Amino acid sequence: MAAYLNRTISLVTGQTGPNNNDDKNSTATDTVDDSRHNLSLQTSASSTSANFNPMIYQTNDKSPLQIFVRAKKKINDIYGEIEEYVLETTTFINALHADAEIVDKAERELFESYVFKVAAIREVLQRDHMKVAFFGRTSNGKSSVINAMLREKILPSGIGHTTNCFCQVEGSDGGEAYLMKEGSDEKLNVVNIKQLANALCQEKLCESSLVRIFWPRERCSLLRDDVVFVDSPGVDVSANLDDWIDNHCLNADVFVLVLNAESTMTRAEKQFFHTVSQKLSKPNIFILNNRWDASANEPEFQESVKSQHTERCIDFLTKELKVSNEKEAAERVFFVSARETLQARIEESKGNPPHLGAIAEGFQIRYFEFQDFERKFEECISQSAVKTKFQQHSSRGKSVSGDMRSMLDNIYERITIFRNLKQDQKNLLTERIQGTETQMMQVTREMKMKIHNMVEEVEEKVSKALNEEIWRLGVLIDEFNMPFHPERLVLNIYKKELNAHVESGLGSNLRARLSMALAMNVESAQNEMTDRMHALVPNEQLVTNSSKMVVRTQPFEMLYSLNCQNLCADFQEDLEFKFSWGIAAMIQRFTGKVRERSKKQTPALINRQSSIGHTVVTPVSTPVETTPVCLLPTPGVVGGITP
Secondary structure, three states, X not given: XXXXXXXXXXXXXXXXXXXXXXXXXXXXXXXXXXXXXXXXXXXXXXXXXXXXXXXXXXXXXXXXXHHHHHHHHHHHHHHHHHHHHHHHHHHHHHHOOHHHOOOOHHHHHHHHHHHHHHHHHHHHHHXXXXXXXXXXXXXXXXXXXXXXXXXXXXXXXXXXXXXXXXEEEXXXXXXXXXXXXXXXXXXXXXXXXXXXXXXXXXXXXXXXOEEEEEEEHHHOHHHHOOEEEEEOOOOOXXXXXXXXXXXXHOOOOEEEEEEEOOOOOOHHHHHHHHHHHHHOOOOOEEEEEEOHHHHHHOHHHHHHHHHHHHHHHHHHHHHHOOOOOHHHHHOOEEEOOHHHHHHHHHHHHOOOOHHHHOOOOOHHHHHHHHHHHHHHHHHHHHHHHHHHHHHHHHHHHHHHHHHHHHHHHHHHHHHHHHHHHHHHHHHHHHHHHHHHHHHHHHHHHHHHHHHHHHHHHHHHHHHHHHHHHHOOHHHHHHOOOOOOOOOHHHHHHHHHHHHHHHHHHHHHHHHHHHHHHHHHHHHHHHHHHHHHHHHHOOHHHHHHOHHHOOOOOOOOOEEEOOOHHHHOOOOOOOOOOOOOOOHHHHHHHOOHHHHHHHHHHHHHHHHHHHHHHOOOEEEOOOOOOOOOOXXXXXXXXXXXXXX
């Protein structure tokens, strides 16, 4: 009793600690004792209430419910960062080239599943709220307690209004109230409480069905702080309690057992919470002995009845349910009048003192008792909700982050091994390419030298063969059978045909003597080049790219272009008859002029023959640069061509 008085005095004086002045304690005690025997408390309560400032026990910023609100915002922010991290990681993983064989299909699908998992958790977090469920026998005042806590008559209560199903009151962002039945998304407008009562009474609903009532948040501070109230039918109306618990109680943070202070706790009420304690490890249970205002009619039995109820409630929580110790249980048993508190708060909302809603003596004590219940209820539900609602999500968030980190560590290890392997391959290929380039340069130099030597050899052979053929020009000229005529027109044709005959004969003779040997030398050099180049290419690449190599199918052919027409273009023929054995000829032959002229003509003839011997012999694809070639007549032949 002393603890109860100290708690009441603390609420009245604004002090929460146990160390109060003795004078204040004795004065308050005397005041409470006097209130049991006379009506002077009404006057005292009136004077006290006149100076009473209508407000919530704690301001909204300091309310314990803000713990849940801040925790909800914090965990939503954390999951927002997790979702961003998961999306970035999944996008990066999907961007990896499939041919790299770093991330397999199963890992990609697992990363994508984390995206949907985090999104689902965020959606649940947006809907998470603190949930309190009220249970008790029919007409014990469960709806009245909810209305008193919400400071407004939201749920129908009173004579003729019995809750026949589960009613869940939660906040809505709009300015209008509405309700939704289970299994339907249709919003039914609610204009007033009478209409809501009629709607609930007219509907033939199962006792385990749920009706959700959405009330504007701006009209109730508890709804603004994400508190959801669940009103239930009486536990004595149905024996199927398991369905109730499974459908509506497993996610409740706090249970409030509303008893009728005019009677004792029944077996049905105890059985319900025994079932709850079996399904939940340690439920948070508050016990409200409602209608305590009736005790004012029999003040002589008030303390004994209260002690009896308190003892039974503590034994029920500690010995039967074993959900708390005696100290905690004593702090969770309250004696209130919900109807009286609701009337007082309605008067407060009108600007009137709360005592105008009093029903009987002792209103102030019962009113502060209800406020004490609300304060401890808020502390308990905020802590419990943070633990039950967010602890699992926090663990799942850590699990998702840990799993993704583990997978990324494994991928990083594989990438490191893969990168080192590719780096070794790169170094090996670089060394091979450098070696191949060195060998390629060496082969190129050797082949260029071989081609140069081959060209010199060809020039030497062609020069030698051409010199030999020049000394045999007489045979080619003798084979020319075209009739000769001194006329200028006929003579030009004769010269042209003679040059063509000589050119054809020399070319034919050179091909017969040199083409076969030159072709064999060229083919040998080509085969050597091919073999040397094949040696620089790996066998597997050589086999793979063999179809892309173009091999020359035409045989190598040597062409000899002499162009005798141009070589003999500067020759002037002398067709005058000269008697070789005449006196003048004989004298000139034996004179020095003849010898001198012979010396001058001999080098010219040698040079002309040398130029003919160095005529370039090239294949078809190489242009030939020719030098003049002369046709030397046989000395002493009459009608011959002389320079």
